[in-house]
Amino acid sequence: MIPNIGPRGQRQRMTFGIVSLGAALLLGIALFAVGAPRGWRAVLFIPLWLGALGVFQARAKT
DSSP: OOOSSOHHHHHHHHHHHHHHHHHHHHHHHHHHHTTOOHHHHGGGHHHHHHHHHHHHHHHHTO
16 A cells, blocks of 8 residues: 555654544543433443544555
């Protein structure tokens, strides 16, 4: 496969992915600690999805 992005782009996407996953982790801990309703915990999907997308794109060089 021919890479679509260079090393700088890979680094940016990996950084974004890791930061998003870390934010989701912290938010998840906070929501569970305060006993937030299920609907509020569903919001975790967004940073988890963005984080996974960033990591997968960086690894696939796309």
